[in-house]
Amino acid sequence: MAVPHLRDLVRRRTGPVDDDFAGRVHSELALDLPDEDLSEDLDDCIDLYRMGSKPRCEEVEYLGLLEDARDRIVRGE
Numbered sequence: 001m002a003v004p005h006l007r008d009l010v011r012r013r014t015g016p017v018d019d020d021f022a023g024r025v026h027s028e029l030a031l032d033l034p035d036e037d038l039s040e041d042l043d044d045c046i047d048l049y050r051m052g053s054k055p056r057c058e059e060v061e062y063l064g065l066l067e068d069a070r071d072r073i074v075r076g077e
Helices: 006-012 019-032 042-047 056-075
Strands: none
Touching: 019 056, 042 056
């Protein structure tokens, strides 16, 4: 299943994305994943991730956290 890109989802929103809010969500994610090198674009983190590069349970948690953060930014929550 293809994951929609954040920039495509943002275009569908009725209001603008608050950069401060997006930065806070990204900072929270960095605290949850201190050993990860997270790029500014969470879609890149998801798209460039190589499946199988982490143990399965860590992989599921990592990708879930990235997707949740991306969805929070899109929803503005």
